[in-house]
Every structure is written in structure tokens, then in C-alpha cells.
Amino acid sequence: AQSVAQPEDQVNVAEGNPLTVKCTYSVSGNPYLFWYVQYPNRGLQFLLKYITGDNLVKGSYGFEAEFNKSQTSFHLKKPSALVSDSALYFCAVRDEGGATNKLIFGTGTLLAVQP
Amino acid sequence: GAGVSQSPSNKVTEKGKDVELRCDPISGHTALYWYRQSLGQGLEFLIYFQGNSAPDKSGLPSDRFSAERTGGSVSTLTIQRTQQEDSAVYLCASSLWGAPDTQYFGPGTRLTVL
Numbered sequence: 245a246q247s248v249a250q251p252e253d254q255v256n257v258a259e260g261n262p263l264t265v266k267c268t269y270s271v272s273g274n275p276y277l278f279w280y281v282q283y284p285n286r287g288l289q290f291l292l293k294y295i296t297g298d299n300l301v302k303g304s305y306g307f308e309a310e311f312n313k314s315q316t317s318f319h320l321k322k323p324s325a326l327v328s329d330s331a332l333y334f335c336a337v338r339d340e341g342g343a344t345n346k347l348i349f350g351t352g353t354l355l356a357v358q359p
Numbered sequence: 360g361a362g363v364s365q366s367p368s369n370k371v372t373e374k375g376k377d378v379e380l381r382c383d384p385i386s387g388h389t390a391l392y393w394y395r396q397s398l399g400q401g402l403e404f405l406i407y408f409q410g411n412s413a414p415d416k417s418g419l420p421s422d423r424f425s426a427e428r429t430g431g432s433v434s435t436l437t438i439q440r441t442q443q444e445d446s447a448v449y450l451c452a453s454s455l456w457g458a459p460d461t462q463y464f465g466p467g468t469r470l471t472v473l
Contacts, residue, residue, distance in 0.1 A: 278461070287363075287450060288464040334402065344415040345454065346392060347462060349402035 246271045248318075248335045250350035257325045258358050265320040265353045267335030276338035277318045278347065279309055283331045291333075294318060305329070325357045361385065363465035365451050371471045372441055380436040380468045384453030391434050392454075392462060393426060397447035405449075408434060410456065441472045 247270045257263045269275050276295055280288040292303025299311045309320045320333060332354050336347040364383045372378050384391050393405040404418040408428040419425070423441075428434040438445055448469050452462040 280464070287365075287466040288452075290461050290463060293461060339404075344404075344407045344417075345390060345409075345460065345462075346404040346407055346415070346418070347394075347402075348404070351401045 246337050246339055246348050248277075248337045248348060248350040250333075250335055250353045252353050253351075254354040254356060256356050256358065259327050260324050263322050263325040263329070263355065263357070265333050265335075265355060267318045267320065267350060268316050269318060269335075269337050270316065271337060271340060273340050275311075275318075277309075277311065278336040278338075279303065279307070279318075279320050280334045280336060280349075281305075281331050282334065282352075288334065291320070325355075327357050327359050330355055330357045363451055363453050363463055365449075365465040365468050367468060368466065369469045369471075371473065373473050374443060375440055377437065377439045378441055378470065380438075380449050380470070382434045382436070382451030382453075382465060384432065384434070384451070385463055387455070388453035388463075389431065389456040390454045390460070390462075391428055392452045393434070393436050394450045394452065394464075395447045396450055396467070400447075402450070405436070438470075441470075443472045446470055446472045 249268045278293045279291040294301045294311045302308045335350040339346045366381045389410045391408040396402050406426045407415040423439045426436045448467040450467045452464045454460040454462045
């Protein structure tokens with residue numbers, strides 16, 4: 245069965261430093277991978293997705309993610325963190341079973357950026 | 360343009376009562392999804408509608424949960440005889456036809472069952 249794992253419950257980084265939020269996946273076929281962000285008391289916002297093509301995917305708010313097939317990873321990165329990036333980040337993979345396009349989410353990583 | 364909207368934003372109910380949660384998808388999106396976000400359970404899929412096809416109900420946790428989508432647009436998620444374990448944030452998402460398209464989420468309805 246498809247799954248994603250986010251090994252870190254929380255990531256702390258100082259403002260201005262680069263940040264990485266980790267995600268690994270397990271799929272039987274081609275992975276369709278997504279990152280979403282959830283700000284306090286708000287719904288999920290789409291950041292970026294990998295379907296095919298370049299391994300480095302650029303998304304909203306200066307975020308990017310690198311697809312690594314050999315390591316089955318899809319880590320989210322940003323060169324310089326902002327305090328406003330503090331939020332809950334979810335990695336997700338599209339379920340390959342059946343015709344449903346449902347997403348299978350990781351458990352989330354809380355990013356805390358200190359000023 | 361307008362995003363996915365959900366109502367109410369918050370709902371407090373007593374155990375045993377029925378509740379209805381509403382979702383208005385983005386105009387033109389044929390696919391609609393319901394997810395539940397609860398403490399300790401993360402985000403879990405509940406139900407999926409695509410056009411006029413039969414919905415995928417595989418994620419509904421019990422027969423107390425049901426959903427319908429009228430006219431291919433607005434959807435209502437109904438929970439009958441609510442239990443305290445139903446307390447969660449219920450998220451709706453929509454996407455254009457064609458996988459693997461991006462799903463856009465609404466702000467959610469926070470349900471509290473006392």
C-alpha cells in the first residue's frame with residue numbers, strides 16, 4: 245500500500261537559515277507527490293507537486309522540493325526561512341488504487357522559525 | 360477566483376444529535392473529496408465524488424456517516440447520532456477532472472461533540 249512518512253514531528257530553524265522538512269514515500273508504481281501547508285486555524289494550502297520531469301520542483305512562497313527516486317524521498321526545502329513560514333507541513337502521495345484520486349497524507353511536521 | 364468554501368466553520372453539538380456539514384467546491388471542479396483531521400489520527404480520506412460516477416465511500420468510518428452531492432456541485436456530509444470520537448476538523452477539497460490533479464482545500468468545519 246502507498247504511504248508517506250514524515251520522520252520529524254517538529255523542525256526548528258532560525259530566520260534566514262535554510263530549512264528542510266523531510267518526507268519519504270512508498271509506492272508500487274510512479275509516485276505523484278504533494279506538499280501542503282496548514283497555517284493556524286486555516287485549511288490546507290497547496291505548495292507544490294511532483295508528477296514527472298525535473299527532480300527539483302519549485303512551488304509557492306519560495307519553497308522547492310527535490311524528488312529522489314533512489315532514496316524514495318521528497319524533501320521540502322527553502323533557502324532562507326521566514327518567521328511567517330511557521331506552520332504545519334504535510335507531505336502526501338496520490339493513492340494508486342482504483343479510480344479515486346485521493347491523497348494519503350503523512351502525519352505532518354510542525355515548522356517553527358525563530359526570529 | 361473563489362476557493363472552496365465550507366459551512367459552518369464551527370459546530371458544537373450534543374452526543375446523539377445529527378449534524379450536516381456543507382461544502383461548495385470551486386466552480387468547474389468535477390471531483391470533490393471529504394477528509395477528516397483529528398488529533399492522533401492525522402488526515403484521513405472519507406469519501407470521493409467524481410462527476411456522475413458512483414462515489415467512493417471506502418473511507419467512511421461507519422454507517423452513521425453519509426454524503427451526497429447534488430447537481431455535481433455542492434456536497435453535504437451528514438453524521439447521524441454523533442459520538443465524541445467524531446470530534447475533528449472536516450475538510451473538503453475539489454479538483455478538476457483528470458488525475459493526478461491538484462486538490463484545493465476549504466477552511467474546514469471544526470466539529471465538537473459534547
